[in-house]
Amino acid sequence: SQQGEEDPQALSIQEGENATMNCSYKTSINNLQWYRQNSGRGLVHLILIRSNEREKHSGRLRVTLDTSKKSSSLLITASRAADTASYFCATDITGGFKTIFGAGTRLFVKA
Amino acid sequence: SAVISQKPSRDICQRGTSLTIQCQVDSQVTMMFWYRQQPGQSLTLIATANQGSEATYESGFVIDKFPISRPNLTFSTLTVSNLSPEDSSIYLCSVGSYNEQFFGPGTRLTVL
Numbered sequence: 001s002q003q004g005e006e007d008p009q010a011l012s013i014q015e016g017e018n019a020t021m022n023c024s025y026k027t028s029i030n031n032l033q034w035y036r037q038n039s040g041r042g043l044v045h046l047i048l049i050r051s052n053e054r055e056k057h058s059g060r061l062r063v064t065l066d067t068s069k070k071s072s073s074l075l076i077t078a079s080r081a082a083d084t085a086s087y088f089c090a091t092d093i094t095g096g097f098k099t100i101f102g103a104g105t106r107l108f109v110k111a
Numbered sequence: 112s113a114v115i116s117q118k119p120s121r122d123i124c125q126r127g128t129s130l131t132i133q134c135q136v137d138s139q140v141t142m143m144f145w146y147r148q149q150p151g152q153s154l155t156l157i158a159t160a161n162q163g164s165e166a167t168y169e170s171g172f173v174i175d176k177f178p179i180s181r182p183n184l185t186f187s188t189l190t191v192s193n194l195s196p197e198d199s200s201i202y203l204c205s206v207g208s209y210n211e212q213f214f215g216p217g218t219r220l221t222v223l
Contacts, residue, residue, distance in 0.1 A: 031210060042115075042203060042216045043154070045212065098144075099156075101153045101154040103153045
């Protein structure tokens, strides 16, 4: 069964605006990752946040993790048309040996 | 990091036939993963392939339908057998650990 549920399913914003995507999961995790997928191609790893971390930054990306609520958010600041893609959260389950991907958010950034 | 290539990039197949997808990695890796991504959906893990042992399949996926080979530490194949239109998906291989995975570009399969 799918571990991560993401919202919104789709998001359309203007270039320069911020985009926020949320991910919820069901079981205890070791870490949570965010990936980007451009137009049905392979996924690219964006950032990892460990279960004992609350916030992490990488360039224009900011990820938060709330293990008490079993949720994470990905913020992309000052979005660009090139950020148009699908974004997936993925969790490494405690005691498990695989990565489970969420349903994904489709982001469309209008120039 | 790892660079992964997949062949073919896309294919259109008739129902009842099979398609074998190749995944090549530019470095030796222990674990390789095969995923299916149905249209507009997320990724679903099909199986984990370790060199020298049988692949481990996830619930809902069986070896007869998705046989996997892993002859060495840089290569793997996934065969999708007895194709039906429901098998139309993108198939992705990946390598890495549970901290980070590197994905191939995917194989887009359309079954008519």
